[in-house]
Amino acid sequence: MATLDTSRPAAAELFAGLSLRTWKLVGLAAVLVAACILPFVISSYQLLLATQVIVYAVALLGLNILTGYNGQFSLGHGAFYAIGAYTTAILLDKTGIPYWATIPAAGMICLVMGFLFGLPALRLEGHYLALATFALAFAMPQLLKFKDFDFLTGGVQGIVITAPDPPAGLPIRADQWLYFFCLLWTVLLFLLGWNLLRGRTGRALVAIRDHPLAAATMGIDTARYKSFTFGVSAMYTGIAGALGALLAQFVSPDSFDLFLSIRFLVGIVVGGLASMGGVFFGAIFIEFVPNIADQLSKAAPQALYGGVLIACMYVMPSGVAGLVRGIGLRLKRWTAAGPP
Amino acid sequence: MQALLHQVLSGLANGGIYASVALALVMIYQSTHHVNFAQGEMATFSTYIAWQMINLGLPYWVAFLLTLVFAFVMGVAIERIIVRPFYKAPALSVVAVFIGLLLVINSLSGAIFDYTIKPFPSPFPTDAWYGSPYLSSHEVGMIFVTLVVLALVFAFFRFTPLGLAMRAAAENPVSSRLVGVRVGWMLALGWGLAGLIGAVAGMMTAPIVYLDPYMMFSVLLYGFAGALLGGIDNAWGAVLGGFIVGVLQNLAGAYLVGTELMVTVALVIIVGILVIKPAGLFGRTIVTRV
Known part of the structure; x- marks a missing residue:
């Protein structure tokens, strides 16, 4: 496996004198600079929304690593978001730990929790895993309310x-x-995720998704990778939950119900499965669209989520990221052939 | 002892509902290997239709039958229009579509009939002779209706040519097609029947838990647990599993964890079965040839 040539042919392609890779880096840097200027030009309410968007992006990245890259389902990531949020809230409430130290703690706890939940989940595939995690999302608010x-x-x-x-x-x-x-935290976690997914581990995850049997034959320890992925995925979502708790300054059981988990699913489907950049589209979608739809009627946000889920599966199975990639490919072909 | 008996009996009554939902789930699972997450919402929506008809002044049993027709047509329509294109799609797309359906139908219930909690009449008078301190007359009626439905479904599959064709289509679609069974329509009929059974469960639950758009959420979860416990590819097992889950849930609620953690019981049952005996008590163990 180590001898596989993974260097991209795209590196050789030129676009306006610079390679595509350079363009991507320039674009990324521009986005980062814009992200740093953003808080000084928008109102504090808009800033709150923007912060929530990047927090959701981290949560969605966690779910996408699991579902998009590794092909394991989770309808229960809201539960890990809740565990992360509660870890931070409890640590801040009961102990004198500074706030920044609670984030890694929440991440670690979710890593362990996710790993433990991932162990039985190893034996489950497709619909069964969806079922088990569905039940987890369902039970979470009850567990948080439990009087003991x-x-x-x-x-x-x-x-x-x-x-x-x-x-x-x-x-x-x-x-x-x-x-x-x-x-x-977002930049850190995205760097970590990028490193994780671009190399040997990422290839193993995708191989397990695409053909578990072939992956096992190639010597990939599917069981270990799958439970490990569950843990890492839960860690991302847990850290997002911890950040979300700091942002909301409040945690309560009913904010972490089944619909939160479904929102995450909508987010990765809209943004694009197995796409790191796509999670931002997804995060923007799940943060803003329900707010807008909410003004129509109480039922509208949910109907919209449902409709979008079904519509995406019909016409846009690779989400916004896939759409952008498709347009990019077409552009490239157009420039390669020369303008007509 | 009397308290225990009471818990077991009313557990059986609830179990009847779970058994119906489990049977509806199995019906769809057997033919397509899809787990229908929208089953509960379809039932809730049908129950709203029944509520509307009763409010318009129709006698209960007329409304009941009309609702069954509606639920059947709705099931068929959903299969033909929305689910059909995903017949061979990967599990992720299928689950996403079902979750989408769940959300859409749930919000339709909310948008059309609004979110206030509504009382739903029971067809069984509270002072009927079959009521007792152990089991209210509605609970007795509920068990009776469940058993009648199960018997009808069994008879349909066992004794009618259409039932035979549906079984064949689920068992071996390719060969069935070769002998002239219209497999696509059989799948749609399966959805229709599942919708119908779900509607019965909805109308029997509503008098107890009151009618609101989220009524069937936890029922669906117990239905899942029941179907898994009995074996999701075995109709009888699923029905039995539903009854067992009903009793277990009541006993656990009364003596073990209290009513606050009832849903967690379902979680434990689901994960427990999937880990220890994924095929369920009566299901077929699937051996994959490598």
Whole structure:
């Protein structure tokens, strides 16, 4: 496997004198710069939404690693989001741990939880896994409300936490600081994910998705990879949950119901399965579209989610990312052939 | 002891509902290997139709029968129009479509009939002779209706040519097509029957839990648990599994974890079965040839 040539032929292609790879890097840098300027030009309400978008993007990346790349289902990632959020909230509420240290803690706990849930999930495929995770998403709010855990979780009332202050000496508001804090985590996790998926591990995950039997024959330890992926995926979503808790300054059982998990599914389907950039489209979709649809009627957001899920499967199975890629390919062919 | 008996009996009554839902799930699973996540929502929507007809002044049993017709047509239509193109699609697309259906039908119920909780009449008078301290008359009636439905479904599959054709289409679509069975329509009929059975379950549940768009959510989960427990490819097993889950749920709720963690019981049952005995109690173990 190590001898496989993975260098992309695209690197040789030129577009306006620069290679495609360079263009991609330039584009990425531009997006990052724009992301850093953003909090100083938009209102604090818009900033709240923007922060929520990048938090969702992390959660969606977690789910996409599992579903898009590894082909394992989860209708229950809202549960891991909840575990992450509650870990941060409980640590902030009960202990003196600084807020930034609670994020890795939430990630670790979700990693372990995800790994443990992934172990039985190894034996489940397709619909069965969807079923088991569906039940998990269903049971989560109940477990969080359970009275014997009240001393930790605060029961139905949930836990109120205070937003972190910016470090002394930085001349920015608390919400701007939180945005940068989340952005930092997002960049870190995307780098980690990119590293994970582009190499040997990523190929193994995709191989398991496309043909588990062939993958096993090639010497890939499918069981280990699958439970490992479940853990990593849960870790991403858990960290997103922890960041989301800091952002909302409040956690309560009913905000982590089945529909949160379904939102995540809608997000990766709309954004594009097995696409890292696509999760941002997905995150923007699940953050803004229901808010707009909500003004029509109470039923509209859900109907829209459902309709979009079905429509995507009909006409756009690779999501927005696939659409963009398709347009890019067409453009490239057009430039290669020369303008007519 | 009396309390225990009461718990077991009312567990059986609930179990009848779960058994119906489990049977509806199995019906679709057997022919297409799809797990219909929208089953509960289809049932809820049909129950709303029944509620509307009863409110318009139709006698209960007329509304009941008309609702069954509606549910059947709805099931067939959903299969023909929405699910058919995904017959051979990968599991991910199928589950996504079913979840989409769940959301759409749920929001339709909410949009048309609004989200307020509505009482739903029971056809069984509370002071009927078959009521007892152990089991209310509605619960007795519920068990009776469930058993009648199950018997009818059994008779349909066992004794009618159409039932035979449907079994054949589920068992071996290719050969069935060769001998002239219209497999596509058989699948659609299966969906129609599943919708019909679900509608019965919905109309029997509604008097107990009251009618609202989320009524069947947890029922669906218990139905899943029942179907898995009995073996999702075995109709009788699924029915029995539904009854067992009903009793287990009541006993666990009364003596073990309290009513707050009922759904978690379903989670434990589902994950437990899938891990220990994925084929269920009566299901076929699938051996894949490598």
